[in-house]
Amino acid sequence: MKLLIVEDEAExxxxxxxxxxxxxxxxxxxSTYAAAEEKMLLYDYDCILLDLTLPGGDGLELLRQLQQRQKADGVIITSARDALDDRIAGLHLGADDYLPKPFHLSELSARIAALVRRRHFNGSNLVQAGPLAVDVLLRTVRVNGEPLALTRSECDLLLLLLANQNRVVMKSTIAEHLSGDIAEHFDSYEPVYTxxxxxxxxxxxxxxxxxxxxxxxxxYRFELAAA
Known part of the structure; x- marks a missing residue:
């Protein structure tokens, strides 16, 4: 799963x-409004962690742009600006959640996992396709109850395909999902093929x-043969 962290505090x-x-x-x-705008509009993310106070602009304007472009990225606002008006504005502009600073990292992780489940897997931790079962939270895979050892990249790829069952997932989408924005510099799709x-x-x-x-x-398309 791929995240974009929009945050100007380096530490x-x-x-x-x-x-x-x-x-x-x-x-x-x-770390800046301009860098966040470029990444958010060019690439797709499972979740964007968005600070509102950024060098060069306001995070709420980035939300407006996502809404205007009809992008489906999940967004959790993580901001020290805890005013009620900001929370309401962010949610109206399409944010999925609002977590005021300071926050516990474990709570942030739990909220990210919940957002991913809601958006891609109908709110469930367990994704099933026939005898295949994937625990989204634990990243464990079983076939007919037996564990299947996958690398992190293989598990990410499988979850992407399962989230789009019976639909074609473009090679470019897979490359970006697995490698982020460096995928555009690849000379070929050899990493995807591998x-x-x-x-x-x-x-x-x-x-x-x-x-x-x-x-x-x-x-590629994930499709189980009819029994």
Whole structure:
């Protein structure tokens, strides 16, 4: 799962990255209004942690832009501005949650997990597709009750495909999801092909057969064969 941390306090941003990467999230950071605007409008994130007071502009304006572009990124406002008007304005502009500073990192992590569950998996920690079961919070995978060992990237890829079951996920989307904004500098999609190949092999060996289908020229689709 990919997060954007919009935070101008360098020490706090570093603390957030350290903690959340330990929780198996992929983190990017923007410390100014301009940097946040560029990332938020160019890339997709599972969750954006948005401070409102930024060098160069107001975080509420970034929310307005997301709303105008009809982007579906989840947003949790993390701000020392705890005025009621700011909370109401942020929620009306599409924010999913508002966590005033200072906050406990464990609570922030729990709120991120809850947001991801609501947006992608109908509020459930357990995502199931036939005999396949993935615990979103613990990042554990089982097939027919037996544990399946996946790398972090493979688990992230599987969750992305499961969140879009029976729909094509573009190669560019997968590259960005796994690698963040550095994906645009790749000369090829070789990292995507490698992760797809390894994940397909592990799922097939676990008894799921050919459940990741290649849509030539576009990307991949997760689809379990009818029983």
């Amino acid at each position: 706090l941003a570093a603390s957030l990255v350290s903690y959340l990467e330990g929780e198996q999230y992929r983190c990017e950071v923007a 992760h797809i190949k390894n994940l397909k092999r592990k799922l097939a060996e676990a008894g799921l057969g050919e459940c990741i289908l290649t849509v030539y020229g576009l990307g």
